[in-house]
Amino acid sequence: MTMDWDKLRIFHAVAEAGSFTHAGDVLSLSQSAVSRQISALEEALAVPLFHRHARGLILTEQGEAMNRTVREVFAKLALTEALLTESKERPAGKLKITTTTEFGNAWLMPRLSRFLATYPDVSVTLLLEDGDLDLGMREADVAIRMHAPRQPDLVQRHLLDIHLPVCASEAYLAARGTPVSPDDLDGHALISFGNYRPPVPQINWLAQLGRGNGPARPALIEVNSLVAMRDAVEAGLGIASLPHYLVADRPGIKRILTNVESPKIEAYFVYPEELRTSKRVAVFRDFLLAELQADRTEG
Incomplete structure (x- = not known):
């Protein structure tokens, strides 16, 4: 048989309410109209769904099985309706x-x-x-x-x-040479972040590279802006470690010491x-x- 969704909706309301009268109040239907719909459903299924007695209705075994399924179906329908409604709303x-x-x-x-x-x-x-x-x-x-x-x-x-690659400008490298190991940095000018609150951790790691617990290399210039550090590198003032997104579109800035693992x-x-x-x-x-x-x- 083809399930009648309207009858299933009425059945579910009756099963949850426990009486034709209370279900009718919920559905805005008369008690007799609800009773007729349930009787028609039972006739179509050829099984009793409720035990009728003076104090109300009790689901039969078949009615309980039917209600479990109907409850799940209507719950899923309600959730789907909510999701569809939400997806229509533009973020605002x-x-x-x-x-x-x-x-x-x-x-x-x-x-x-x-x-x-x-x-x-x-x-x-x-x-x-x-x-x-x-x-x-x-x-x-x-x-x-x-x-x-x-x-x-x-x-x-x-x-x-x-990533924090080590960077220098082509002009700087042409004038000062290209360091190939951490020890080579001792003869070069470093540009460091000089604020007490750096925007990213370990931004000045280059000053300590290869030094172990020894003193950090002094910087030629300290600034409190990563963009200013990038601009100083681009101007040929020295070498710095910079976030990769700052130098990605700067062809004049070259990455050096690529064999050295930088902080992440x-x-x-x-x-x-x-x-x-x-x-x-x-x-x-x-x-x-x-x-x-x-x-x-x-x-």
Whole structure:
């Protein structure tokens, strides 16, 4: 037989309510109309679904089996309806994003136009701060951080590994020569990050390379900006270790000491647990992953 969904809906309401009258109240039907629909279903199935008695209705064994199946079906239908309804809704509203100054300026900012064009109902606030804003206190909605989150109540997604290659300009190498081992760095000018709060861990590792526990090499120049370090390298002032995304499109900057393993920084997309179901957060996360995949494909 072909199942009548309307009769199944009425059967489920009766099974849950325990009486024709209560089910009728839920369905806005009369008690007699509900009773007729159940009798018609029992006749079509050729099995009794309820024991009828003065105090109400009790499911028969066949009725219990039917109700278990119907309950699962209607639950799945309700979930599917919710998901379909949600998928029709365009992400909208404000999204407050925080990340480090250089990553925000050099990598994220040039790509934001594509995100905003795809999701015009989302407005972005970008907070560039080398320290960690408190997501739990809603100083920002989401963060791109250069370390795993330290707060246990934050959702995290690994985004990428940032490498710190050793770099110098062609002009500098032509004038000073190309170091081929860590010991060769002793005769070269180093450019270091000079702030007490560096934007990425181990940014000044080059000063200690090959020195063991000995004193670090002095820097020719210290600046408190990774972009300024990159510009100093490009101007031929010296050698520096820089995040790979800062030098990817700079043909005048050459990577040297490629046989030396540089530190790796793990970047994470982080947001509070209560935003797990936010469509704005989800589409921005997916956008970041797609952009990073495109970078790897082009690279």
